Amino acid sequence: MTNAVNMSNLLPGFPDPVLGSQNTFRQVLDAMAHPGRVIHLDTGIQSPRPLRGATTAVCLTLLDFETPLWMDLDEKSDVSGWLRFHCGCPLVDSPFDATFALISRGYGVPTLDQFNAGQDEFPEQSATLIIQVSGFTSGSGRRLRGPGIETFERLEVHGLPDNFWMGWHLNQRIYPLGVDVLFTASSTLVALPRTTAVEE
Amino acid sequence: MRKQLVLQPRIKETGLQLIKGYNFAYLDEGTKRMIRRAILKAVAVPGHQVPFGSREMPLPLGWGTGGIQITASLIGPDDILKVIDQGSDDTTNAVSIRRFFTQTTGVRSTEKTWMATLIQTRHRIPETPLRAGQIIIFQVPIPEPLRFLEPRETETRKMHGLSEYGVMYIKLYEDISIHGHIATAYMYPVMVHNRYVASPSPIPRFDNTKMNRMPALQLFGAGREKRIYAIPPYTTVKSLDFEDHPFEIEKWDHCCALCGSGESYLDEIVTDDQGGRLFVCSDTDYCQERRAVGHKGSLPDAVKMAITRVKRGD
Numbered sequence: 001m002t003n004a005v006n007m008s009n010l011l012p013g014f015p016d017p018v019l020g021s022q023n024t025f026r027q028v029l030d031a032m033a034h035p036g037r038v039i040h041l042d043t044g045i046q047s048p049r050p051l052r053g054a055t056t057a058v059c060l061t062l063l064d065f066e067t068p069l070w071m072d073l074d075e076k077s078d079v080s081g082w083l084r085f086h087c088g089c090p091l092v093d094s095p096f097d098a099t100f101a102l103i104s105r106g107y108g109v110p111t112l113d114q115f116n117a118g119q120d121e122f123p124e125q126s127a128t129l130i131i132q133v134s135g136f137t138s139g140s141g142r143r144l145r146g147p148g149i150e151t152f153e154r155l156e157v158h159g160l161p162d163n164f165w166m167g168w169h170l171n172q173r174i175y176p177l178g179v180d181v182l183f184t185a186s187s188t189l190v191a192l193p194r195t196t197a198v199e200e
Numbered sequence: 201m202r203k204q205l206v207l208q209p210r211i212k213e214t215g216l217q218l219i220k221g222y223n224f225a226y227l228d229e230g231t232k233r234m235i236r237r238a239i240l241k242a243v244a245v246p247g248h249q250v251p252f253g254s255r256e257m258p259l260p261l262g263w264g265t266g267g268i269q270i271t272a273s274l275i276g277p278d279d280i281l282k283v284i285d286q287g288s289d290d291t292t293n294a295v296s297i298r299r300f301f302t303q304t305t306g307v308r309s310t311e312k313t314w315m316a317t318l319i320q321t322r323h324r325i326p327e328t329p330l331r332a333g334q335i336i337i338f339q340v341p342i343p344e345p346l347r348f349l350e351p352r353e354t355e356t357r358k359m360h361g362l363s364e365y366g367v368m369y370i371k372l373y374e375d376i377s378i379h380g381h382i383a384t385a386y387m388y389p390v391m392v393h394n395r396y397v398a399s400p401s402p403i404p405r406f407d408n409t410k411m412n413r414m415p416a417l418q419l420f421g422a423g424r425e426k427r428i429y430a431i432p433p434y435t436t437v438k439s440l441d442f443e444d445h446p447f448e449i450e451k452w453d454h455c456c457a458l459c460g461s462g463e464s465y466l467d468e469i470v471t472d473d474q475g476g477r478l479f480v481c482s483d484t485d486y487c488q489e490r491r492a493v494g495h496k497g498s499l500p501d502a503v504k505m506a507i508t509r510v511k512r513g514d
Contacts, residue, residue: 018224022276025236029274032243033417033432062240064233120361124241124250147246147393148432150415176395180244193244195393195432 005081011046013060013086020045024061028182031191036144036153038136039189048078050104054184055132062128063087063100070098070115072108079104098127106133106159106183112167117177126194129181134159136183136190146196155190157183168198219303225272226304231255235273235428239419242430247392248360249343254426264297264339265423267320271337274318275301281309282316287324287465287482294322311485323386325407327464327486330416332433338401343422343429345389345399365397368440376445385450391438392431400437406449406465411437454479457497458507459490469507480507 014020024041031039047056050073063069069089073079079102083089092098095114103109109131118126141156142165171178171194178194192198223229231253238252257265275281281301285294289311297320298309310316313328320337330336346356349367359365368389375383382388388405392398400408401420411418411431418431431437441447455462457478464486466479478499481487499507 018229019276021229021233022224022274025232026274026276029236029239029243029417032240062233062237064230066234067237121357123245123248124238126241128240147435148243150434176245176248180241193432195244195246 021061024057035196036155048082053187063089068092070095071102101129103131123176143199227272232273238428247396247398249427249429261424266421267339270421279317282319285322288484325410327483332415334416338420340401340422343427408439456481457499459487459495460497
């Protein structure tokens, strides 16, 4: 955290910070209230590599000094300086200490049990994972059920390790504890709250 | 720039001015972020009360500050806001909250349930079924359904953690043993997603059935008690009951005197000191929409207009 932010190549945030984050939040809420639905974000922002538009918008909307962040990127990366400038979130070394996790390479996502799942009396203190993946196919693939879904939703998430869904089953079994996931791919977003049951 | 385009017509229409010197929707961005994070966790754990750093608002506690803070964290220039108080768009609480958002955001408001994107409510769910994509925000005085049975927060928190709700069933059982039926008429406890017992806020139990698998997102804000909870769309919400004493909603022997509806929640209005009274819809928008398409109640038209004026506070 001692590295100064390199201002010469720092990218701007939302053109309108107030309405930009308002609009993004509503899309994130829509996603969270309708798990498995692919939501298109109209962000219009430049992203520090290797982040993509949806990831950047979600970070700007939800992260600040109150949200310790764990990420799979180097502290010296552009993203680190960008996050410190725009969000001011503390970066933590251990996944367990994070309230948010930023995973830029979906195929390298750590097993979910490394993150804080909350406690019986405080399930809301669990981590939220922002996982950048390569894309979504909706209408086919895995079958999703749970609150927010009328009957079922079909979704395939591309660019995840094979063991992710095994980990998701374990995450389901400890409900109401468990982590929540926001998948991002280019300018699209899919939420997977802990209530969503996923079948092959 | 986009903001300005939306603001002008509404301001003209109401004669209200956009108040200068405040952020869009009054709250600062840090507070909105904190509330937004709490809302997301609330949606992820349906029925669980998420603590949040409730702020002092320019309305007193008990006037819907929890609902206002949620609405302020959601609202944007494209929204159309409806605010109701006991089913009415025209009573003091509804008017002052609607005015607050007009003056701090400039967004459009409506009385029509179907037209609204955000509906902030005190103590009712509109009769017109809510549709997918709408968000209803409840003002909640006491979010903890177990509070009257167990005053200690540490204990109620533990009871929720362990899903230990026996005490609530005992309360309902005592109702039956004393009154012969479950006498709880409002704030009737519900089981959300088969895990958390939650308070539906002080809505009449008539409205409880509307919560089950509602296509709209339901958010609950308690400003004084600093809690936010949520029920996502299509979530199972069951009013607590017993096999031999199933949950029942209120029924009336009357229809609405204004619109003739036999399906809505009715307010009783005392008309004289001779025992005279009549029943009218609590949901003013529903009642007016019905009358607009020709439904008639038992009252003569002149009396109906007088009652409408009284309910409007003219």
